[in-house]
Amino acid sequence: MAQTIYSFKPYPSNTDLCKASEALITAHPCLKELGSKTGWYGWKVSLAFKMGNYRQKLAKSGCAEVSINAGKRSKNNPDSDHPHANIKRARRSEVNFLPNFPTGENQASLDLMRLEIIEETDKSEKNLQFIEKLMQTTFALRRQDIIKSQLPVKDLLRSWPALQLESQVLSEFHRITNVNLRSTFYAELDRHTPRLLNLYRQKAVRTGKLAEALRATLAAYDLQEEHDVISRRTLSLCALPVYLREDGSAFFQTFNEEEEPDYHDVPLALGITGADPFSCKKFTVVIEGNAVFNEVPTIPDSFMLLFGLTYVFNLEYPKSLLNTFTMIQKMFVCLDDGKPLKPCLMTLKEDLLLQ
Structure with a gap:
């Protein structure tokens, strides 16, 4: 058993x-x-x-x-950490959280492959299939750097520069969860978007700060000449924190085109260059003050990559948008960790599934 x-x-x-x-x-x-x-x-x-x-x-x-969790406080180790403190384990439906090294490989052999990845990533014409093969083989070593050593994101990107390739973020997410992030995220987002937009408009006709903020977001959407799938996805994601009564001001970092973005001491954010997310054509994914992805064309792509990177680097969700990211995890990426939803999220889930 x-x-x-x-x-x-x-x-x-x-x-x-x-x-x-x-x-x-x-x-x-x-x-x-x-x-x-x-x-x-x-x-x-x-x-x-x-x-x-x-x-x-x-x-x-x-x-x-x-x-990794052995060696906690005991009779023989009275000064060690508490047995139940800081347990490193899968918390958000990760399937491969901390695997062992592949058979026949050790840290030295995998580190040589890591150097090959750096060399190949630096080339102007990258062999993506070769990088994919090496990244798959070195997955266990990379997870040790992230989970065991808890290296800062800046150091991880220096050691594993391939994680700044969109294809490798998606592949790494699949290695960790066995879920195809792009197809699942967009399929579920498009499925729930019509119902989400109806809920936003129903709430916007009421009074109060929440309704006022929703009206402002909907007004920017209505001004668009074409309401295509990208603009509908953008509205669904940008209005979600407002609908859940969360403050996204620190998460959505907006800058003018002439202004030099400053992401110093920003833990997790999306940089928006322009007046609003509907007219902007350049987004930046920021983690621990590092611009991991520059010039992402749409905000749905930015959200998808940022969510994937929270799993890749084993990051906590931003406290100010905890409900938003939990909703994305459980409803848009279909990763249910078995934990009960908060009442506001349960209400939204029931409203979305209501036929």
Whole structure:
């Protein structure tokens, strides 16, 4: 049971263990506990201990995903971190969070491949297939730099410059989640956009600051000569934080064309060069003060790349837009981590799924 549960989740939640215990007595009724309300509570407690013991054995054998959390405070290590503090584990439906090195490879051999990637990326005519092959092989080493060493994004981009290629951001996201980011994001966004636009207009006719802010965004959209798919996607994404009552002023960094953008000390942002996101033709994806992508043609592409990079670099969602990014994760990218939605997000989800 522990081995099977681990194949799905190394660190199962209480709900996961409850479901596994219930499935156990359903498949084997003879194991049902007599005199128990559920018939499986004792099995849940037992499985929690079994999972701990199984992870301990894997950590001793060198399994990277669990050994990274070994060596916490104990009798022999009284000065170490608390056993439950800063546990490095998948939190947003990551499938390959911290894999082991490929068979027959070690850190030295993978580091040589990393140098080959740097050399190939510096060329004016890049061999994208060769870069893809090397990036796939060195995935485990890269995740150790990101998860284990927790290097700043600036250093990671210097060590792994291929992560500034759009194709590699999409490939890396697929390696981590097994989800095709571009196709899933745009398919779900286009599916929900008509309903989102109706909700925005319904809210905009009311009174209050929220309605006023929505009216301003809708007015900029209505001024466009052509309401094509890109402008509808832009409206859906730009009005979403407003609809969820979140402050996106620090996230959307707007500059004049003559003004030199200053992204110093900006943790996560989209740089907009121009008056508004509908007329702007140049967007910048900013992470930890670094312009990772310059001159992205549309704001939907910018959102998609920025969301992908939060997984690639294992970044937290911006606190001011936590609900917006959670909604994108669960509704537009279909990565459900099993955590319950906040009431405002649950209401929006029900409204979107309402036929």
